[in-house]
Amino acid sequence: MNSLPEPILLRNRREDRPATLDEYRASGGYEALAQAIKQYTPRQICEMVKDSALRGRGGAAFPAGLKWLGVKEDAPHPRYIVCNTDEMEPGTFKDRVLVDADPHQAIEGSILAGYAIQAQRGIIFIRPSYEQGAQLLERELEVARQAGFLGKNILGRDFSFELDVHRSAGRYICGEATAQVNAIMGHRPHPMKGVHMALQGLWGLPTLVNNVETLACVPHIVRNGPEWFRGLARTETGSGTKLYAVSGKVNRPGVYELPIGTTLREIIEGHAGGMLSGGEFKACLPGGASTRYLPRQFYDLEMDYDTLKAVGHRLGTGAIIVYDQHTCFVGATLNLMEFFARESCGWCTPCREGLPYIRDLLWRIENGEGKEEFIPMLRQMAGHLAKSYCAFAPGAAEPVISLLTYFTDEVREHISQKGCPFKNVQKPRPHLWYPPEE
């Protein structure tokens, strides 16, 4: 097992409480900010992030440096940065650990992003169930302000920046960057198509939205250099470490910071303590609920963006939900579809109507009312989800598509046996709309 000599993002993690400002500083915290504003131009920081090959950790894996360079030097002011700590993707809990362990790391990363694009204001957007984290951040933001890292003329230089916490109203779609911008402005949080955030984000002005894990990497990149960051990865095209949030049928669920590209086998058998009760690995969701089931044949795959892409999968948020041989994948997919159907923002038809349709078909299959023709219907409905307005519905389609790719036999068994072969406890019959009764 090849583990990191020392964690980087989680180096100040302790069991009992978050790291204080003094502890963060003792581990090199805020050195990057001082270096940045004294030695480097904002553009140089953007270039550094680009050279580090850091990719967004919020799910889409967009190159962070390219996004930052998208805010042109002559773009209008004021400019904004948003630190996305919404984290409502089922199975994902890395951002919570990151903030709770070392809040100043998230704060410093956000200030550096602010400096790099010459923003005046930053917002940490956090889900309401992370109230403890929100209060912690508010308290530590004040500590950072008192220490001269926030506010007017930071560290005596010509850079002023304010950072606040914004609590989400608590819907999954608010994590999507353009919906988040609407939410912050107090509008209905529907996503916006064709909006170039670097030009027209919050209040029509240049805005940078990054995941909190992405931002937390930046102080380390500035302090140690882009090459060092790239060298942390286990793969050719990867860079940095990754916070893998492991849950499900493992002995030690938790967040593990490992070189990006660590194999699935090592993560599960080494770090997460192996399969629960001596079970067998059947499949996992590699990056939260909006990714495809990754079955056993990929057990030795390096968990990085390009390696997964090469086999038709996505790393997403790196939240690995592990299933064993006793898992019914019809039931597991139904569970996910209940979430997605509930969380659809309702703005466009394929998603608003398609997800309840899929949920109802799966419910019928799971509960002995399935028919063979439901399989092509599921395929067709999953295809319709790709025609939706935003990335929510195509993400929701991923588990369904992979259910039909890898576990069709299991679906058929449900249909022929008129019920779940795993003998799952049946839930009371809800009102089902789709397909309409004959």
Ligand SMILES: Cc1cc2nc3c(=O)[nH]c(=O)nc-3n(C[C@H](O)[C@H](O)[C@H](O)COP(=O)(O)O)c2cc1C
């Ligand atoms: C439905 C949906 C929910 C999302 N939720 C989150 C979230 O909770 N946190 C996050 O960082 N990104 C989330 N994203 C991705 C954001 O739209 C955006 O890509 C990301 O915040 C950009 O930051 P990054 O480049 O650092 O990853 C979500 C996307 C979609 C489609």
Ligand code: SF4
């Ligand atoms: S795909 Fe779903 S979440 Fe996205 S805009 Fe359409 S209804 Fe809303």
